[in-house]
Amino acid sequence: MVLGSFTFAEWFVLVQHELLLFAAAFFALGMIDEFALDCTYVWMRLTGRIATPRLKEGDPEAITSLAGPAAVFIPTWREEAVIGPTLVHMLDVWPQPEVTIYVGCYRNDPYTMAAVIAATRGDPRVRLVIHGEDGPTSKADCLNRLYWALEEDEVRSGQKASMVVLHDAEDMVDPAALSLLDQALWHAQFVQLPVLALPQHRSPWIGSHYSDEFAESHGKALVVRDALGAAIPGAGVGCGIARNALAALAAREGGSPFARESLTEDYELGLKIAQAGGRGRFIRVRGCDGRLIATRAFFPTGRDESVRQKTRWMHGIALQGWDRLGWDRKPVDLWMQLRDRRGPLAAILLVLAYSLLVCAAISMMLSELHIVALPAVSPLLSALLWLNLFGVAMRFLMRACFTAREYGWRQGLIAIPRTFVSNIIAIMAGRRALIAYIKTLRGAPVIWDKTEHWDHPALLKTVDKAGA
Structure with missing residues (x-):
């Protein structure tokens, strides 16, 4: 199938490449944001601006007394x-x-x-x-x-x-x-x-x-x-x-x-x-x-x-x-x-990222079958991909460390694959939130949609x- 001067496969690979650049750029912004928060936390922890004090054993005032009703x-x-x-x-x-x-x-x-x-x-x-x-x-x-x-x-x-x-x-x-x-x-x-x-x-x-x-x-x-x-x-x-x-x-x-x-x-x-x-x-x-x-x-x-x-x-x-x-x-x-x-935007980017993983696999298969040649990866895209890879590794490490601190190392390790569960739920919630928001703009009442x-x-x- 030919679309203009390009075949369908060539269009598919080209669009996938451009979407990859778009997603990588926005993910990089998110990773820089998270890295800034990580660095701020570590710096304040090292300088003593962040600390977790402990109650003194047997201190009755810290446990029982109140200033008023x-x-x-x-x-x-x-x-x-x-x-x-x-x-x-x-x-x-x-x-x-x-x-x-x-x-x-x-x-x-x-x-x-x-x-x-x-x-x-x-x-x-x-x-x-x-x-x-x-x-x-x-x-x-x-x-x-x-x-x-x-x-x-x-x-x-x-x-x-x-x-x-x-x-x-x-x-x-x-x-x-x-x-x-x-x-x-x-x-x-x-x-x-x-x-x-x-x-x-x-x-x-x-x-x-x-x-x-x-x-x-x-x-x-x-x-x-x-x-x-x-x-x-x-x-x-x-x-x-x-x-x-x-x-x-x-x-x-x-x-x-x-x-x-x-x-x-x-x-x-x-x-x-x-x-x-x-x-x-x-x-x-x-x-x-x-x-x-x-x-x-x-x-x-x-x-x-x-x-x-x-x-x-x-x-x-x-x-x-x-x-x-x-x-x-x-x-x-x-x-x-x-x-x-940033939740709704993050949900959209997650959908795009998971979709691009599938598209990348298809593109590689088309390349292996010599149906289409993959475009060269530009230095900008390469840098963004490496930055995102480093950022994802840091996110896994941080999530595991903070979970392990409260629940033990076993839960800390499981927290890494549980990140994908969190992402999937965020994607599904993002779609529903957008639909619900549009309904409220049209006059739908706000009700207590609580969980059991x-x-x-x-x-x-x-x-x-x-x-x-």
């Missing part, structure tokens, strides 16, 4: 399988009488309400808040209902809370986390603690690939972000907000501090507080036994559930965030926003190294 918000929708263990564990490891746990349930979700009542057994530190609408609306809407309940309680008691802590129904909190947040909020308005996604033996690839991502993100990226003084986004769990900062945000937003129309209201929360002049911090501290003080949880084990969850993250952070938060003028914040919002949770770390007799 604390409110914990847990929004729920059909979480009867995990909310009970979460509350039992939380009430056990956080014995402080100053804590009130606000659990938001919808009026058409009796099973979750029953699980909350059964687990708490009348403990006065738990406040069951019933939403007046049928669920699910949105997570932010449920959080706003909890905020209004807190305001009502403060009026009745005449005493204001000093901080509000956000958690999800499936979280296993650390015993020292509450007091650590309390102390950190003496000098900040928003504080985020690390999240550890525990490896799951029954889902070593899909469910456990979150372990690798969070180990690197919350072990390096957010650490550098904090050290550089950039705004800290919220992860939705293990984050504390100063009560006065939340009240100021609510006043600016018409009484609702959490953006109901946002899919990632937790991510926006930290950035909005920073935009208002508040200080955000990311705190990594280890207990006296070496464990990382973090929120531990199991993440989705199924492909569809994982894609849905990452669709929501990508849609809310990368696409909605562009519209809702705009772009910051501070260079370091602009850098971090570009990193946060069935397992809880507190129910296991033993957990991996990170949960010990």
Whole structure:
């Protein structure tokens, strides 16, 4: 078959070569970005600007005392399988009488309400808040209902809370986390603690690939972000907000501090507080036994559930965030926003990269059969390919090292092939996020497209190294 003066095979090889140059250039930009973050982390680690302190053994103030009343918000929708263990564990490891746990349930979700009542057994530190609408609306809407309940309680008691802590129904909190947040909020308005996604033996690839991502993100990226003084986004769990900062945000937003129309209201929360002049911090501290003080949880084990969850993250952070938060003028914040919002572009480039691998194999086969001659590789393309190869090797090394630090060397090695699982899920989520974003532009409502949770770390007799 001849197309103009070229055969189909010649056109195929030519297009494949040009697309390879295009993809290699954009991948090189991403590799330079990652390399810059790696170098910043290593330099700050060597110079002492980044460190992970340990609590002193037997220090009662670091474990039990609070500066004032604390409110914990847990929004729920059909979480009867995990909310009970979460509350039992939380009430056990956080014995402080100053804590009130606000659990938001919808009026058409009796099973979750029953699980909350059964687990708490009348403990006065738990406040069951019933939403007046049928669920699910949105997570932010449920959080706003909890905020209004807190305001009502403060009026009745005449005493204001000093901080509000956000958690999800499936979280296993650390015993020292509450007091650590309390102390950190003496000098900040928003504080985020690390999240550890525990490896799951029954889902070593899909469910456990979150372990690798969070180990690197919350072990390096957010650490550098904090050290550089950039705004800290919220992860939705293990984050504390100063009560006065939340009240100021609510006043600016018409009484609702959490953006109901946002899919990632937790991510926006930290950035909005920073935009208002508040200080955000990311705190990594280890207990006296070496464990990382973090929120531990199991993440989705199924492909569809994982894609849905990452669709929501990508849609809310990368696409909605562009519209809702705009772009910051501070260079370091602009850098971090570009990193946060590159998800859809990265998904497109991953599709292109995997497609080019197939095309390259076909081109080589055509060349071996003497059907077409391959074009010469230019010095520019050669340099870009070598740069990308080095960058990929560095990504594998970094991912393995940060995963191994939290979960052991076996998980660190498995993290390398799990990167491909992460990429495939990102590609699928990117397509869905783009479609969902276009629908919202046409007026589609934002709903709580949450993932189901069935397992809880507190129910296991033993957990991996990170949960010990």
